Amino acid sequence: MKFENVLLGLLAMKPLHGYELMKWLDTEGQFLRSNTHHSQIYRELGRMVTNGLVEFHVDPREGRPDAKVYRITDVGREALVEWVHSPYQPTSRFQDADFNARFIFTAQLDPAAAIVVIDTELDYRRAQVLRSRTRSLTMADPDPIPEIDLARARRLGLAMHEFGKESVDRWIEWLEEMRASLVDEIASDTVAEASVTATPTEEARS
Amino acid sequence: MKFENVLLGLLAMKPLHGYELMKWLDTEGQFLRSNTHHSQIYRELGRMVTNGLVEFHVDPREGRPDAKVYRITDVGREALVEWVHSPYQPTSRFQDADFNARFIFTAQLDPAAAIVVIDTELDYRRAQVLRSRTRSLTMADPDPIPEIDLARARRLGLAMHEFGKESVDRWIEWLEEMRASLVDEIASDTVAEASVTATPTEEARS
DNA sequence: GTTACATGTGTGACGATGCACATAAGGAGC
DNA sequence: GCTCCTTATGTGCATCGTCACACATGTAAC
Numbered sequence A, B: 001m002k003f004e005n006v007l008l009g010l011l012a013m014k015p016l017h018g019y020e021l022m023k024w025l026d027t028e029g030q031f032l033r034s035n036t037h038h039s040q041i042y043r044e045l046g047r048m049v050t051n052g053l054v055e056f057h058v059d060p061r062e063g064r065p066d067a068k069v070y071r072i073t074d075v076g077r078e079a080l081v082e083w084v085h086s087p088y089q090p091t092s093r094f095q096d097a098d099f100n101a102r103f104i105f106t107a108q109l110d111p112a113a114a115i116v117v118i119d120t121e122l123d124y125r126r127a128q129v130l131r132s133r134t135r136s137l138t139m140a141d142p143d144p145i146p147e148i149d150l151a152r153a154r155r156l157g158l159a160m161h162e163f164g165k166e167s168v169d170r171w172i173e174w175l176e177e178m179r180a181s182l183v184d185e186i187a188s189d190t191v192a193e194a195s196v197t198a199t200p201t202e203e204a205r206s
Numbered sequence C: 001g002t003t004a005c006a007t008g009t010g011t012g013a014c015g016a017t018g019c020a021c022a023t024a025a026g027g028a029g030c
Numbered sequence D: 001g002c003t004c005c006t007t008a009t010g011t012g013c014a015t016c017g018t019c020a021c022a023c024a025t026g027t028a029a030c
Helices: A003-013 A018-026 A038-050 A074-084 A097-109 A111-132 A150-193 B003-013 B018-026 B038-050 B074-084 B097-109 B111-133 B150-193
Strands: A054-061 A064-072 B054-059 B067-072
Touching: A003 A018, A003 A038, A003 A054, A003 A064, A003 A074, A003 A097, A018 A038, A018 A064, A038 A054, A038 A064, A064 A074, A074 A097, A097 A111, A097 B150, A111 A150, A150 B097, A150 B150, B003 B018, B003 B038, B003 B054, B003 B067, B003 B074, B003 B097, B018 B038, B018 B067, B038 B054, B038 B067, B067 B074, B074 B097, B097 B111, B111 B150
Parallel strands: none
Antiparallel strands: A054 A064, B054 B067
C-alpha cells in the first residue's frame, strides 16, 4: 500500500492543500491512517506532481500564508481506479491504513469489489487468530537481569496477548457487519435499478 | 522507539537465536509487535553485535542448520535499563509496539515507572479521543470521479470513525485495568517487604 | 528421484516513516 | 518589544519496513 493512494482518494473527493490534508488526517481521519507527519505529506504531494497524478495552483490568502491547492488529474483518477481494482494483500497489522483506505475508496467506486476486499481481510485475520494460539517458546530457564521479574513478565505478556486477540475478534465482527450492510445496499440498489439499467449482480465471494 | 529495544528486552529473559525471535514475534508476540520481517531481525542483531549490546555463539545442531544463539551483554543490560528509565513519548498509533514493549519491559524492571508510562499513555489517548471529535473539513462540494459515491463514502467513513473511537475507548479501559492491578501488586509487595527492606512507595502519578 | 516444506541465516535495494531543523506571516498575551 | 501559537511549506538524514533473492540442510510426501 502506498500513502499516495490515500491522498489520491481524498483529492478525488475535493481539492485540498497540504495543511488541510494534514489536519484532516490528524483529527477526523486519524482512524483511517495515523502517524502521518506533515513532511511526508508535502514530500508525497511533490512526487505526485512530478508523476502527473495531481496539479496545484497557489491560493494567496489575506492575512495567512499562501497555500498550494492540489487537484487530482485524469492520470490520477486512472491510477486510483487501477489501484482499487488491483489485488488486496493484508498485512499483519489490523485496523490500519492498508485495509481502511482500500476499503473506503474501493467501496465508493465498486461496492462489489469492496466485499472481496473484506473477505480477503477476514480470511487473513481468522488465520492470524489461529496462529496466535501456537506457543513457540517458553520464556523460562533464564539468565536474566538480576532485578528482572519474570513472573510479572509472563502475567503481563499474557494479558497483552489476550487483549490483542479480543481486539482482532472485535475487528472481525465489525468487518462482518460492514460486509452485511454492503450486501444489503447492493441488493436494494440492484432491485431499484433492475428495470432501468439491469445491472448484473455478480457474486463477489471467491 | 527502536526495534533494538524489543530484542534487547527479550534476550534479557533468555538467550535466543534469530529464528526463534522471528517465530515468537509471529505467534505469541504478534500483539506485542507485528510486521516483523526476518531480514530485519538478522540485520538488527548484526548491528547490536557491532555495538556490543549482544554476543553470540554458534550452536551446531544435529540434523538441522547451525544457529547463532545471542546473549545479552552487560552493555546491553545497561542500555535496556537506560531505555526503560528514559521518558516515554506516545505516538498516534495505539496498541502498538511503541507502548507495548515499553510497558512490558519497564514493568519487569521498575513497576512504579510502568505506572508513569501508563499514565502518559492514558493522557495522550484521552486527548486523542477529544481531538477526533473536531471536524476540520467538509468533504462536500466536490469535483469527483464520475462514478464516485460520496454518500457511501461519508457513511463508511463515519462507521470507521465510530469503530476507531470505540477501539481507543476499549484501549483506555484496558490501560486502566492494567494500572489498577499494578498498583495493587506494588501495594502488596510493599506491605510484604515493609519490615525487611523498607521500600519507599513513591506516588508515580504525575 | 524430485518436489515441497521447515529450519536456519543472510544481502541488496528501495520506499516509507520520523525527527530535527528551517522559513515566513500574522495574532494573542505579557 | 518579546514570546508563543497557528497557519503554511519545505529539506536532510537516519532508521524502519518490505520484497526479492540467495544459500544450506534434513524430512516427508508423491
